[in-house]
Amino acid sequence: MGLLFTKIWSLFTNEEHKIVIIGLDNAGKTTILYQFIMNEVVHTSPTLGSNVEEVVWKNIRFIMWDIGGQESLRQGWSAYYSNTEFIILVIDSTDRERLKLSKDELWKMLSHEDLKKASILIYANKQDVKGCLTPAEISDQLSLTSIKKHHWQIQACCALTGEGLYQGLEWIANQLKARS
Incomplete structure (x- = not known):
């Protein structure tokens, strides 16, 4: 009976969960966001500042x-961290030269006080491109197995087709269930 009540109650709650999508320029962050909203590729230009959208998936409201x-904007990322439950870090799997920079930004984020309870989903984007790094290679380069104070998951994806994106949201949904 309790499970039934919980399921019915969840249909009427307005609980929302804050997700911050970050990554280096040209990683595919905005393409991923609009795949979630419209299920299609939208022509985008570099994000100057931020985009914020509500995404509802399986009766869960996300404010993304x-x-x-861009380098000039990364210093300001921390202004968005307050009340963030999940970080989605988007990695361009073809950008081998800047993977160390992505690692540095990730570890800087992980040490931020406002993110001490946040879980991290890493999207290994552009998996459709021949010669891209695999999620295992990216995991190794980012030293993900050294992350002990945060739940994390790496997910192969292609923002252009949507492949892998919803598996990432499923992981987030399971994290939310585990917290309640």
Whole structure:
């Protein structure tokens, strides 16, 4: 009976969960955001500042903040961290030269006080491109197995087709269930 009540109650609650989508410029953050909203590829230009959209998936309301990844904007990422439950870090799996920079930004984020309870989903984007790094290679380069104070998951994806994106949201949904 309790489970039935919980399921019915969840249909009427307005609980929302804040997600910040970050990554270096040209990683595919905005393309991913609009795949969630419209299920199609939208022509985008570099994000100057942020985009914020509500995404409802399986009766879960997410407020997703897509933050620009240019070097000049990265210093301001921390302004968006307050009340963030999940970070989605988007990695361009073809950008081998800047993977160390992504690692540095990830570890800087993980040490931020406002993110001490946040879980991290890493999207290994552009898996459709021949010669891209695999999620295992990216995991190794980012030293993900060294993350001990945060729940994390790496997910192969292609923002252009949507492949892998909803598996990432499923992981987030399971994290939310585990917390309640």
